Amino acid sequence: MKIVAFNGSPRKGGNTEMLIKEVFKPIEEAGIETEIVQLGGRLLRGCASCYTCFKTKDGQCAIKTDGMNEFIRKAQEADGIILASPTYYGSVSAEMKAFMDRLGLTTIGQGRTLTRKVGAAVISVRRGGAVTVYDELNRFMLGSGMVVPGSTYWNFGIGEMPGEVYDDAEGLRNMKDLGEQLAWLLKIVHTTKG
Numbered sequence: 001m002k003i004v005a006f007n008g009s010p011r012k013g014g015n016t017e018m019l020i021k022e023v024f025k026p027i028e029e030a031g032i033e034t035e036i037v038q039l040g041g042r043l044l045r046g047c048a049s050c051y052t053c054f055k056t057k058d059g060q061c062a063i064k065t066d067g068m069n070e071f072i073r074k075a076q077e078a079d080g081i082i083l084a085s086p087t088y089y090g091s092v093s094a095e096m097k098a099f100m101d102r103l104g105l106t107t108i109g110q111g112r113t114l115t116r117k118v119g120a121a122v123i124s125v126r127r128g129g130a131v132t133v134y135d136e137l138n139r140f141m142l143g144s145g146m147v148v149p150g151s152t153y154w155n156f157g158i159g160e161m162p163g164e165v166y167d168d169a170e171g172l173r174n175m176k177d178l179g180e181q182l183a184w185l186l187k188i189v190h191t192t193k194g
Helices: 015-029 052-056 068-077 094-109 130-143 169-192
Strands: 002-007 033-038 080-086 118-125 156-158
Touching: 002 015, 002 068, 015 033, 015 080, 015 118, 015 156, 015 169, 033 068, 052 094, 068 094, 080 094, 080 130, 080 169, 094 130, 118 130, 118 169, 130 156, 156 169
Parallel strands: 002 033, 002 080, 080 118, 118 156
Antiparallel strands: none
16 A cells, blocks of 8 residues: 655645655554655646547646656555645645646546545645645545545644744644544555455
8 A cells, every 4th residue: 555645845845745744654654655746846837628638548648748647657556645735825836736637637537547545635834825725635636536534623734934834733733643544544445445
């Protein structure tokens, strides 16, 4: 079993990545493999709405000038997916939006291949807008047929500069609980695949 987190923050090693690593701790303790894929800071084009992926049905986006096809492959091979984004002007990062648009259309065109994968949203925020980002990420997962567990509260941590999320005790407790929920659900889903 494997869960892949797609980090939409351009700050490698920043608060969003720190929160992902907090979620990963109980998942790794449960013996589940984890991986972080850095989306932020990379040049990802938005969806061209060409619908080539509906014709080819090969799980590939027609845009070949960036790393998106590698990311699509990783998402499709994973048992679970975490979508993680900082809050930018009350929304997801541009890289996360491009990723969701292209992943969503490609997997729908291939036959809804994200259906029944386990998913969760993780958000870092300086002040306001985290609930909107949470909603955006969850709408993508739920609209893709993914199974999204709850936690003790919404999955965000508060902090501006890298490391400040470690001052958010409630946020850290929620990340731990989210990791426990994901590990539990992944094991259930994995044993019932047939």
